[in-house]
Amino acid sequence: MMQAELLSIGDELLIGQVVNTNAVFLSKALNSIGIEVVQISCISDQKEAIIEALDESKKRAQIILLTGGLGPTKDDITKHTLCVYFNDILVENQEIKTHIEHIFSSYVTTPINQENRKQALLPSKARILKNEHGTASGMWFEKDNQVIIALPGVPFEMKALVNNHVLPALKEKYTLPYIKHITIQTYGLGESAIAERLIHWENELPRGLKFAYLPNFGKVRLRLSGKDFNSIELTERMEAEIDKLIPIIKDIYVGRDEDSIEQIVHRKFIQKKATLSLAESCTGGQIATLLTSIPGASAYFKGGVVAYHTQSKIDLLSVPKRLIDQHSVVSQPVAEAMAKNVQKHYHTDYAIATTGNAGPTKGDADAEIGTVWIAVASKSKVISEKFVFGNHRERVIHKAVQKALELVLQHLK
């Protein structure tokens, strides 16, 4: 079993200025090719800290992935530190020099300077991984049966390097097992109550399978993990356990969650050749943002109206003013009128509308904070449902977005 450690370098992580999303991407990417991540460490951009972390990682992992500290400025010291660590020197790499000059002449408005050119000075012992999107190259070192890979910290540069260079090279170098996680969503029971039901099932789990509880906001996700060189056998073994698990939690079982809900919506609408439009009030464009985050969304998603202010529901969505006056802006008739009108305006098969009050203050609505009406219109009918999501603004919006997509999926079936 190959084990990896991630070293994220940068004081911005240690003072809480940025969230370490790179680690999330890297962990998933490594897991996907059968490499287990055993530790993630964020450390300061100081030579001693980097060298100490590299030394410590030796006893835990055969693969070390460093990110950050490869920029052209004085506080970027990863490259120099790796030269010290590997007793190496910097040499100019012609191909990278040409690449950097090309980037500057094509995309960058400021002229190239000495510091930019120095980005082509690279350790002689490293295999250089060309960064298509930037001037900081990736570096691949090998020493004492350990692979040490340094990557830039800028997320999209790092991601492209990992997908195009790092993963293929690791797969070539090692015979890797298959790592599989199955996550089950449950709703309505606390983790210890679930655990009580599962005592027997958990005790009988075959060796090599690991089970975990992930509670969050009233939902508990259950995760079964395993790894094996034989992916078919592993999958069968795990699915057999899941088949025993489901009947025990039938009443609280929501589903399996490999896919995000927006991916499911995307796939289903394209499969059914159906089209969708949106009228968003309290969700403020977040449903549109989620849907358009997936390339190719224009195949089914025609567009939407963000009718944030009450008046815009009248102006843009032709919701009759008397309907709002009579029932309030957060109401079933308003949600349904929004959905019907946007569906007609955009000539789509389906439309979703949200109207609610996410707080922290009551706004134009009488409705209690956290109340959201969601309506889904098709050519033949409109359905709608009321939700009360509590008084935490972000959570209310998040839940409304999720619920809206769940409703349209139900309706599509």
Place this chain on the structure above:
Amino acid sequence: MMQAELLSIGDELLIGQVVNTNAVFLSKALNSIGIEVVQISCISDQKEAIIEALDESKKRAQIILLTGGLGPTKDDITKHTLCVYFNDILVENQEIKTHIEHIFSSYVTTPINQENRKQALLPSKARILKNEHGTASGMWFEKDNQVIIALPGVPFEMKALVNNHVLPALKEKYTLPYIKHITIQTYGLGESAIAERLIHWENELPRGLKFAYLPNFGKVRLRLSGKDFNSIELTERMEAEIDKLIPIIKDIYVGRDEDSIEQIVHRKFIQKKATLSLAESCTGGQIATLLTSIPGASAYFKGGVVAYHTQSKIDLLSVPKRLIDQHSVVSQPVAEAMAKNVQKHYHTDYAIATTGNAGPTKGDADAEIGTVWIAVASKSKVISEKFVFGNHRERVIHKAVQKALELVLQHLK
């Protein structure tokens, strides 16, 4: 100088299932009382991993903050591991037992079970920190001049424990210095070009002040950090350096502090009592999402149209079809027509429109992938600008959102 290390425990971090936002909160919280975080480590919920990490942390930090693994289920082993580490035993804590029973009788619909009751079994050598929002208590250990604090991983439970118990106790125990960060936002110059200008200034920086460059999507943030027991003197010393810095970067200086551009837009529009609407194409609702992420946005943000599909620009925004046929959908006349029409429809003082091609394929437009036209309309005029943001979808959208907000700010001045 007190140094802390964070140990985040849980396999969900190592497989990329959750982002370590707890570390962001804890780093900021510790910095705010003068404690420096020197390392953040995410480790597996396995006894050996926890003990090894505690041992390693000894040489780096006097304060260790563990989060996670304090739940009632089998995969939660932090409490038992700490008993092993400190050679301690579990004893029932009466106050916590009553507290757990109270939580179950007041808020929880499922009946209390044996596992929940066991949450009152706590290490005898620890000072117990009562968790108002849950059943997993915090624990404070001291050994060999090190303080080791274990906290639950559920964010809102952890945060309340930190604010109410951990920070006050650390402030009482130690005489702590003052840590200060000043962040400057710049726009329009790459980090190495800025560094070139600042060579002299950086070389002259007094000892004890640290300077860093944080590039992200065409913006570079500059951060000056310092610490001292005398907060007034430190502030004066840092401000003197900032006073020397600003004139050197006057042309690219955007502002100080950590305000996001959406916060600046929010504040400026409310100050000026101006209103805003949006016509988003390639940005797919992301501008609306950003603006409405700030409570109270309806005071100036009236709403927007997400015209993702070409036809919806005609239907919803009354963009003449001949304009699209003649100039293509990604063009200056189309962007300007979108901005003008949405500004009229929504009766707002300003409107922003985006139309572009984020890729990965060309879609309905002839324009090169990465081309975005942004227009800003006011009652008196329309301005527009063309951008080419490269061929990375996420980045194109992100940059278009940022640029659109920058343009409207310029226009508002």
